[in-house]
Amino acid sequence: MIGAGLLPLVIAGCGTRESESASVTGDQDLLQDYGFADADGPEIIDRLEALAVAERPQDLIASVTATSLQLEDDAGREAELPLPEDQFYLSVAPFVETTHECGFHSLTTCRGELRNREVAVNVVDSSSGKILEEGTRTTHDNGFLGLWLPRGIAGELTCTLDELTGSAPISTQAEDDLTCLTNLQLA
Structure with a gap:
């Protein structure tokens, strides 16, 4: 689980892909390095959940809270993506x-x-x-x-x-x- 040290969420204005990407907090390079640069929280959750266990990144912790997806890798990089309000x-x-x-x-x-x-x-x-x-x-x-x-x-x-x-x-x-x-x- 990711500690409480994650940056707070930035409030998204509209429900568009652009505003969802803008509301990502933390290290954008982490998302890029794991192939998630153009994905929102739900897409990343669905992609990771569907992977075979042997294919899941061993150096990435991806935790789901009620309001966000929190990512942290072995290098200590962190990112947080909001989940839909509904x-x-x-x-x-x-x-x-x-x-x-x-x-x-x-x-x-x-x-x-x-x-x-x-x-x-x-x-x-x-x-x-x-x-x-x-x-x-x-x-x-x-x-x-x-x-x-x-x-x-x-x-x-x-x-x-x-x-x-x-x-x-x-x-x-x-x-x-x-x-x-x-x-x-x-x-």
Whole structure:
């Protein structure tokens, strides 16, 4: 995880690519060196999450908070990219036997038990009963599946693998809500 020493976010004016790039704080060369110069926070998250574990940069820590993507390499260079104000990234590692504690997802170091497995996913908004996400998703090579959810909701996430099912409450309401869900046991 990246320490609290990261530079504060610069507020973006509009939702255009140009203003999102302008709101990146920290070392622009870090983004360039890892091939992310023209990518925004969500694009980098999706690209790193989709990589096979063996292809993920070993010298880069990429952590997702409720409001930003924070990058730091072995040389101590840091960059922070804002996430959309209306979306929240939740990375979920459903498990049967083995898990780890986590609060803010690390795209380069977190590993889940169920790699490359098809899992049925259902997310329901607790206040409205509206289904926010429903369908089959395949966990990435790191054992996680990523969900881009609306901000400002409390809900229930259910995952099913074969005959095994588990549920967990989720929240996208606060700036300190967790982005890494590793306590959803399938039984």
